[in-house]
Amino acid sequence: MADSRETELRRDAFVTGWPIKHSRSPIIHNHWLARYGLPGSYRAEAVQADDFAAFFSALKEGGPYRGGNVTIPHKEAACRLADRRDDIAEELGAANTVWLEDGRLTATNTDPFGFTANLNQQHPGWERTARVVILGAGGASRAVIQAVRDRGIGEIHVVNRTVSRARELADRFGARIHAHGLEALPEVMQGAGLFVNTTSLGMDGGEAMELNFTALSSNAVVTDLVYVPLVTPLLQQAHDQGLATVDGLGMLLHQAAPGFEKWFGIRPSVDEDLRRLVIADMERHA
Ligand code: ATR
Secondary structure, three states: OOOHHHHOEEEEEEEOOOOOOOOOOHHHHHHHHHHHHOEEEEEEOOOHHHHHHHHHHHHHHOOOOOEEEEEEOOOHHHHOOOEEEEEEHHOOOOOOOOEEEEOOOEEEHHHHHHHHHHHHHOOOOOOOOOEEEEEOOOOHHHHHHHHHHHOOEEEEEOOOOOOOHHHHHHHHOOOOEEEEOOHHHHHOOOOEEEEEEEEOHHHHHHOOOOOOOOOOOOOEEEEOOOOOOOOOOOHHHHHHHOOOOEEHHHHHHHHHHHHHHHHHHOOOOOOOHHHHHHHHHHHHHH
């Protein structure tokens, strides 16, 4: 009896990508499953690009999964192949979270939520500014542009080494987005209240960029989507120049919460225990 009830309540979710073995999502979701005492699992599924469409359509056949996370290189395919997608995923052209609803695979992208929720938690009031500078124009930049635009910020400056990619995003996300090359940084940083790095600069001890943050507004905040290392060279510079900083690990933790709720029925909280757990894993693999 207990066994059949457990089977009935049991839910499973996945994260798929290629490669997938370094994903920290299993640590996050299995921590929440244990904390809330829920029967179920969250597992990594290594799926190559050529096999993704078959993996995705098998989900609809009623296998073990309620849904899951999708990461590189499948985010665009997941958005395209889903039976339906919300406005967030539609505009980004990429999905990171899917679930079965009435037998239909439904997709969203929780990165913009993760970005906003992290800043809300670590630096409340961050959105009270008229100007934001976003460095980079790749996939991660899109999520940040959408998030800050949807908080109503008036002027969003996207600065990128390849200016044509920044222009594409300005065309896509609307009139409040302005595109620039790197040479415009000193000018657009004047008086800005938020600076976001969405490039891979500074990741894992890689090449960094020297920046003068003193032109930002005195109560500005600087954040970096790179979270390995936790204090990136860019955050260190900003801190040394007297600016408030928020690291990028919180975005990873917060973006996971809406998916967990869809699959397992509880909105989990992002707290210090979870943060410490993920930092310990980062240190083990440093
Ligand atoms: P993601 O999807 O993670 O955002 P991406 O699409 O490869 O990754 O984008 C990487 C971003 O980092 C781009 O904005 C890239 O600039 P380009 O569009 O000019 O390539 C930026 N980037 C990577 N290395 C850089 C470097 N050494 N200097 C400046 N920008 C860099």
